[in-house]
Amino acid sequence: MSLDKEKIKHVAKLARISVDEAKVDSLTKDLNSIFKFIEQLNELNTDKVKPLTSILNQSLRSRKDEISDGKIREKILKNSPKKNEEFFVVPKVVE
């Protein structure tokens, strides 16, 4: 299958990345060559194969549900591009 420009713009919207109109053509070309490469997998019949979801021979550990960390608000806010004393600040969401 091939990806057209509209599809790519839609995927970019889903990924929350604005795409420069001038770059859409080259992006379309690149992504189509990558998908052509990826689609070699269609040569294989995998009807009876179980998907691999973990390469470890162990199941995920569980731990006690107890608080082991916290009271680090300052550290968490430290790298925020915009904040007040207690919160991350974002552009207005609700009118």
Next chain:
Amino acid sequence: MSNITNQSLSKILESIKSKKISSLELTQAYIKNIENAKKLNAFVTTTFDQALENAKKFDNKPNNEQLLSGVPLAVKDLFCTENIKTTAGSNILNNFVPSYESTVTKNLWNNGAFLLGKLNCDEFAMGSSNETSFFGNVINPIGDHLVPGGSSGGSSSALAADLTPATIGTDTGGSIRQPASFTGTVGLKPTYGLCSRWGIVAFASSLDQAGPMTKTVNDCSIMLEAMSGFDEKDSTSINKKKETYSKNLKDNIKGLKIGIPKEYRVDNMPKEIDELWEKGKKILKDLGAQLIDISLPHTKYALPTYYIVAPAEASSNLARYDGVRYGYRSQKGKDLIEMYENTRSEGFGDEVKRRILIGTYVLSSGYYDAYYLKAQKVRQLIKKDFDDSFTKVDAILTPSTPSSAFKIGEKTNDPVSMYLNDIFTVPVNLAGLPALSLPAGSDKKGYPLGLQLIGKALDEQKILNIGYAFEKNCGYKNEVKKWWS
């Protein structure tokens, strides 16, 4: 000792222990080298003042009982370092200063080492040439027009240029082994789960694994011992007894069975790679190993599988860069959604955006089964190929890369040709296995070439032993002319 910096890590450790050199003198020698090697662009950040302080502290109260006593180390800028900027080679993290330390780097410091600086890498470790970094491409010390490999290109360049006695990288599809091969150094991707992923900027979480890059196999075993170990904070960390790889290093490989997979002889592979592989086989055979022809029939599907699985995981992992909690935020846009879109568009480079889009697409409604589920199934077949082979052999020998270091700019316009560089390294990540790249010779241009030893899961000791025996008998030593200083 003016030439201390071209010694192996183990020699340097001996010199410190026997007080032939102080930690401060050693650190000053590396700082001098780094300042003279700015042309290579291997460093994103240097931490000289802090390193000198740590060196003095060590000299005042030396503790030589540790694995890495008094040694300064530069590390890939993908490892979060407390209060030291950590960029992952990206504009979007250009101002990020972690308030915590990655487990792997913490392990190094707990073993007596200290930080010298942060090394350039492909943006979010996505690349095979270190050309996708926001901080510019890194130069291979082998030649001023050559890429150092990627994504751990700053690491391979700094190591080969004597700017750090050893280093660490991360390997999602070959990002330790390919740059090691391109610079004539040793690189190990450990078994998935052996080294903690906690505090490493995530790319593709089911494939990412940190590992050592060093000048010798012995150095590699020392570094692996220092950095590995169970970590509560990584849900896929393997809980097992810690091994003493360096103490157990042995060069007797008599009777070991080495698999030679026929699928690794690919179309258009330079004759020199084939000859190198033959040379490697002969060395191991002469040492008493038994060569066994094997087949890994799904090898050619590894790269297409990887280019579904890795971008899918990356698109999910990189969703966190939203310009709200940390990192870059665009000032453009009239509402929250536009702020997200502009932040991510301005913050990420082209290759990262491409992979996020691929990943978003293969995970999107209506395409998931055709791409992502299909890739998970093929990944199972690739893993089974290795499982079957390892019932017959102890380790597998292959070339590390299909070519030597290529020219800067040579492959940047064709993503697929860039991806093909990882054709021999990617299958190992998909199967979660350990693999060691060893300098083994050079091509007719004099550029280094590597051979790869693949082991069973958690069989690092065996491939290190084979590598150790190989290194002693290979007779190849990569000499780097310091043209930049």
